[in-house]
Amino acid sequence: MGMSGVYATGADADECEATLIEAVESGVTLFDTAEIYGSYTNEELLGRVLGGVRRDRVVIATKFGFDLERSKGGFTLDSRPEHIRTVVEQSLRRLRTDRIDLLYQHRVDPQVPIEDVVGTMAEFVRAGKVRYLGLSEASATTLRRAHAVHPISALQSEYSLWERGG
Numbered sequence: 001m002g003m004s005g006v007y008a009t010g011a012d013a014d015e016c017e018a019t020l021i022e023a024v025e026s027g028v029t030l031f032d033t034a035e036i037y038g039s040y041t042n043e044e045l046l047g048r049v050l051g052g053v054r055r056d057r058v059v060i061a062t063k064f065g066f067d068l069e070r071s072k073g074g075f076t077l078d079s080r081p082e083h084i085r086t087v088v089e090q091s092l093r094r095l096r097t098d099r100i101d102l103l104y105q106h107r108v109d110p111q112v113p114i115e116d117v118v119g120t121m122a123e124f125v126r127a128g129k130v131r132y133l134g135l136s137e138a139s140a141t142t143l144r145r146a147h148a149v150h151p152i153s154a155l156q157s158e159y160s161l162w163e164r165g166g
Contacts, residue, residue, distance in 0.1 A: 004038030004045055020049040034063035034106055043094035051096030062091050065106035079109035081120040088124055102154055104134040114146045122150035
């Protein structure tokens with residue numbers, strides 16, 4: 001996110017790519033991105049650098065859950081099954097890979113039952129396009145309901161040294 005998201009105003013593309021290559025060469029193996037980081041550009045950056053020969057050396061996590069076309073820079077949630085199917089296929093193309101190692105729902109969408117969301121995500125696991133599922137910013141109750149549909153391997157919650165508010 002720091003290379004193409006809200007913290008990256010004016011980031012140099014060549015420097016970002018060189019930094020990612022150095023990270024892989026230094027042993028970094030987990031790269032976490034999202035369609036919303038830079039409105040797709042972070043996934044494209046990772047695809048350029050981590051696709052091909054480096055792909056098998058890293059774990060790629062990405063997140064979905066916003067409708068970036070309707071959001072116009074905001075945060076319009078959309079975890080409808082048909083939207084999930086579209087955006088995951090788009091993420092695979094941007095990341096230049098045949099699989100996403102860890103797929104997260106970025107934010108719980110109160111308009112779509114978590115059981116429907118995870119059921120749709122699990123379709124990608126069965127198809128071999130996703131290895132593991134995760135949720136971001138989900139409550140314990142939501143996590144239990146999701147896990148009853150398909151195993152949830154990761155929960156991502158923001159923890160900041162600078163911002164402790166809820």
